[in-house]
Amino acid sequence: MTKKNFAVLVLTVVGGLLFAMGMCMCLLPEWNAFKPGVVVTALGLLVLLALALVRWVMAGRPVPAVDWNKAGKLAYGVVAVLVLGAGMAMIMAFDGLMIPGMLVGIVGIVLLLGMIPVFKGLK
Numbered sequence: 001m002t003k004k005n006f007a008v009l010v011l012t013v014v015g016g017l018l019f020a021m022g023m024c025m026c027l028l029p030e031w032n033a034f035k036p037g038v039v040v041t042a043l044g045l046l047v048l049l050a051l052a053l054v055r056w057v058m059a060g061r062p063v064p065a066v067d068w069n070k071a072g073k074l075a076y077g078v079v080a081v082l083v084l085g086a087g088m089a090m091i092m093a094f095d096g097l098m099i100p101g102m103l104v105g106i107v108g109i110v111l112l113l114g115m116i117p118v119f120k121g122l123k
Contacts, residue, residue, distance in 0.1 A: 003058070004055070004058040004059065007054055007055075007058060008051065008054070008055055011047060011048070011050065011051040011054060012048075012051060014047055015044050015045075015046075015047035015048035015050075015051060016044070016048070017044070018040055018041075018043050018044030018047060019041055019044030019045060019048065020044070021037075021040055021044075022037045022038070022039070022040030022041030022042070022043070022044055023037070023041055024037070025037025025040060025041075026038060026041060027093075073118055073119055076111075076114075076115065076118055077112075077115055079111070080108060080111035080112045080114070080115060081108070081112070082108075083104060083107055083108035083111055084105055084108025084109060084111070084112060085108070086104055086108070087101045087102065087103070087104035087105025087106070087107070087108050088101070088105060089101075090104060090105075091105065
């Protein structure tokens, strides 16, 4: 096993476990650990994001320059997916939030449909 593959293996396992454990802490009310779960989930995401950079550098490539136009489009897509997911979570996990959850979900769907002109452009 090469050093690159071993580093990827370790970071993937650690990041995945942290992310999964944090999500369990957030979503299982019996654990009563929502706030620490958010921190552990964010830490897992950071490890998984660092994995991409480590893999890139260990492959011998230079660190890529940031294209802010593409980064803005990606951020738009992430926000759209999070809004849709928040609407779904409101409907499924919280009592009495079905109508607000539907409204948030519809906003998320509209944002996702708006990604077509954002990424492809209008002609």
